[in-house]
Amino acid sequence: MKNPEDNLPPGNTSSGPTGLQILQAMQAGRIPPSGIATTMPMRLSTVERGLVVMEVSPDARHLNPAGAVHGGFAATCLDGAAALALLSALGPGAQYSTVDLNVKYVRPLTEGVAYTATGRLVEQTRSLGICSAEIRGADGKLHAMASATLMVKA
Helix, strand or coil: CCCHHHHCCCCCECCECCHHHHHHHHHHCCCCCCHHHHHCCEEEEEEECCEEEEEECCCHHHECCCCCECHHHHHHHHHHHHHHHHHCCCCCCCEEEEEEEEEEECCCCCCCCCEEEEEEEEEECCCEEEEEEEEECCCCCEEEEEEEEEEEEC
16 A cells, blocks of 8 residues: 655655645645545645635535535534644644534535635644634635634644
8 A cells, every 4th residue: 555655745754744744735636635525525725834725515415304504514614624724733743633613603505515614723732722714605705613622642
């Protein structure tokens, strides 16, 4: 099996790529996206230290029994955007896990429509990352927002 790190840019330390390098390689298609990015269609469009922007698109798999996009789709995309914003600031080998996610739903999402999910790193300590995330439509209207606390294990 091929090592995904073989496709990462040069300049990595012997302990592996940084979170930003991993995300840049994913965005460029040098390494495959995570499984959740396929289940909940999420495509990286901007990756910077502390900032991640993704295109997210709910489809028929994300509908609740009433035929509306399930709130879990938005929550998962918000969690993903927040977590990747933190990852973009982490060094080689660091791991993270969401401890708290507070979601506010403003407008419903529509099946088959593309939205922009933006995650921002608000504050980082040695053991915590505090992030914000939002989902907006092409018209700029806010559909959902979240704050997230993530535990960092170096």
